[in-house]
Amino acid sequence: xxxxxxxxxxxxxxxxxxxVLAVNGIGTTIYxxxxxxxxxxxxxxxxxxxxxxxxxxxxxxxxxxxxxxIHHGAQAARALDQHGAVLLEKADDxxxxxPEVLRGDLRRILISSLPAGTIQWGKKLTGVAALGAGRxxxxxxxxxxxxxxxxxxxxGAWSKVRPLLSDAKPAYVGTAFIETYLHxxxxxxxxxxxxxxxxxxxxxxxxKGIVAHREAGGVLHAYIQMNRSPEWIAGIDFSxxxxxxxxxxxxxxxWAPALTALITESDTALAPRLIHALPDAHRWPRLPxxxxxxxxxxxxxxxxxxxxxxxxxxxxxxxxxxxxPDNIEAALAAYEEPMFTRGATEAEGxxxxxxxxVGDRAPYGLVDFFTGKLGQG
Numbered sequence: 001x002x003x004x005x006x007x008x009x010x011x012x013x014x015x016x017x018x019x020v021l022a023v024n025g026i027g028t029t030i031y032x033x034x035x036x037x038x039x040x041x042x043x044x045x046x047x048x049x050x051x052x053x054x055x056x057x058x059x060x061x062x063x064x065x066x067x068x069x070i071h072h073g074a075q076a077a078r079a080l081d082q083h084g085a086v087l088l089e090k091a092d093d094x095x096x097x098x099p100e101v102l103r104g105d106l107r108r109i110l111i112s113s114l115p116a117g118t119i120q121w122g123k124k125l126t127g128v129a130a131l132g133a134g135r136x137x138x139x140x141x142x143x144x145x146x147x148x149x150x151x152x153x154x155x156g157a158w159s160k161v162r163p164l165l166s167d168a169k170p171a172y173v174g175t176a177f178i179e180t181y182l183h184x185x186x187x188x189x190x191x192x193x194x195x196x197x198x199x200x201x202x203x204x205x206x207x208k209g210i211v212a213h214r215e216a217g218g219v220l221h222a223y224i225q226m227n228r229s230p231e232w233i234a235g236i237d238f239s240x241x242x243x244x245x246x247x248x249x250x251x252x253x254x255w256a257p258a259l260t261a262l263i264t265e266s267d268t269a270l271a272p273r274l275i276h277a278l279p280d281a282h283r284w285p286r287l288p289x290x291x292x293x294x295x296x297x298x299x300x301x302x303x304x305x306x307x308x309x310x311x312x313x314x315x316x317x318x319x320x321x322x323x324x325p326d327n328i329e330a331a332l333a334a335y336e337e338p339m340f341t342r343g344a345t346e347a348e349g350x351x352x353x354x355x356x357x358v359g360d361r362a363p364y365g366l367v368d369f370f371t372g373k374l375g376q377g
Contacts, residue, residue, distance in 0.1 A: 003149035003328065005321075006031060006138060008161055010119050012103070013294035013310030014154030015110035018118055019060040020318030026325065027115070031138065031146075033124035037111055044221040045071065045213050046106065046307045047098040053308035056315035065109040066101070071216045074100035076199030079367050084195055084203070084256035088367045092199060100199075102216065103307065125160045134289025134328065136164070150328055151290040152317065154310070157276060159296035165284040170276035170299050173351075175358055176233050177273040177302070178224035178248055180266035185220045189265050195258040196220050203259050204363035208251060210259050211357070222262040223273075224248060225358050233272050241269045275301050275354075280347040283340040291332050293317055298343030303350035313339055 005021065007014045010032035018028050034040065048054055048066070057066045075098060079088040111119065124141040131137055131147065139145045153161025157170050185193040195201065196212045203210045204225075212222035226248075238244045248270060249263045263270070278299045291297075294310030313335075320335040321328065356365040 004147065005029070005150045005152070006136075006146060006148035007152040007154055008125055008138070008159075009154035009156060009294075009296070010034070010037075010111070010121075011154060011156060011294065011310065012107060012110065012307050013314045014152065015107065015114070016056050016060055016311040016314030017152055017154060017293060017318050018314075019062070019110055019113050020056075020315045021321065022113075022115060022118070023059070023061055024318065024322035026318075026322060028118065029146075030114075030119045031123040031125065031140070032119055032121055033141075035122045037108070037119075037121075044103065045074065045100045045215050046103050047075070047100050047304055048106075049098055049305070049308045052305075052312035056308075056311035059315040059319065060110070060113065062109055062113060065113070066106070067099075069101045069105040069109065070099040071101060072099075074199045074214060076197060077370070078197050078199075078201050079363055079370065080195070080201065080203040080256075080259070081363055082203060082205050082252075082255045082259070084258055087363060088370055089197075090370065098304075100213075106307075125155065128161060128164055130164065136290060149289060150321070153290065153292040153296045154294055154314070156295045157299045159292065161290065162292060162296050164290055165287055165292065166282065168278050168282050170278055172230060173275045173277050173301055173354065174229075175225060175227050175275045175301070175354060176230075177275060178226065178263075179268075179271040179273055180222045180224065180262055181268045182220040182222070182262065182265055183267045184218050185214075186218050189220065189261060191258040192220055192261040192265060193218075195256070196262075202357065202363065202366055203255070204357055204366060206360050206362050207358055209357055209362060210252070210255075210262055212262055220262065222266075224252075224263055224270075226251065227358050230274060233274060236272070238270055238272060241266075244270045277301055277347065277350070280351070281340075281344045282347075283336075283344075286329070286333055286336065288329060291317065291336060293339075297339065298347060300343075300347040300350040301354045303346070303353045305346045305350065309343070309346060312342075 005028035075092040293313035324331040
């Protein structure tokens with residue numbers, strides 16, 4: 001294959017695409033806006049699923065490297081009511097069915113697996129122009145440009161590649177997550193550490209909840225989930241850490257102090273994340289020389305599937321290209337049709353999970369889901 005392959009975005013999906021292409025002897029270049037791999041922290045812990053994320057890592061030849069970064073014991077889960085009463089307790093059975101790893105560690109093993117020079121850092125995409133015959137010109141903020149024969153948009157929720165294919169834009173789903181971190185928790189935040197337990201903790205009620213996870217190194221990573229308008233969130237001055245903590249904590253008046261400690265004792269400034277999603281059945285007509293993977297293709301509410309889907313998309317696209325290197329359009333079509341189907345299915349599932357967490361059935365809907373008493377739909 002002599003075509004010039006360009007990937008926009010060095011997230012998990014773009015990196016997996018490049019790695020599986022490399023495994024199949026196909027070179028590519030990733031263009032990433034961040035100046036380096038260490039430019040920012042990479043988010044929290046991910047559970048990697050056997051049917052998509054783990055399969056992608058196997059295709060990438062990284063199963064052993066993946067096993068070396070697993071946070072053992074973190075598959076434990078508990079559900080609580082707002083007073084801290086335990087409604088459900090599930091121990092980590094050690095089966096590694098959905099092992100937990102830090103996103104940063106996973107990204108690191110993918111980056112280190114790529115041939116030197118694959119990633120060009122500091123390349124912020126400012127525009128893409130179709131040149132015909134499947135070729136595209138990519139323009140960057142530093143004044144440079146390149147031409148691709150095959151363009152993979154792996155540039156996330158606010159993809160600059162997506163408008164080539166679709167007019168769809170992410171829409172706010174009505175729920176905001178407020179992110180907090182407590183460090184050295186077993187020593188400095190003992191009540192919060194005890195209520196979170198060894199893995200994931202869900203304390204939920206209609207319209208709001210506190211979800212946390214124990215990460216490696218004694219870190220508690222929490223998301224305060226609230227059904228609020230963008231204007232309500234914008235009315236909080238998150239640059240004033242003490243005032244923001246106090247304001248969010250008032251929304252949980254009467255909750256167990258060990259739970260609200262995940263707000264008031266945060267060692268980092270509270271960070272608001274307004275949750276956006278693309279339409280469930282987002283798809284586009286086949287356009288020569290370009291496609292999308294991950295959040296660029298099927299952004300959805302957090303459900304534990306986003307990173308897994310992005311990696312699986314990347315691996316599946318790479319394998320489709322490797323199977324038909326002389327017929328790129330056939331390869332892209334072979335990749336896109338099943339991707340559209342799985343994206344729509346998982347998007348519907350993500351809305352279902354979010355409703356279990358902050359909808360009218362909380363917290364008992366999630367408990368029933370965990371115990372198999374409640375099916376999707």
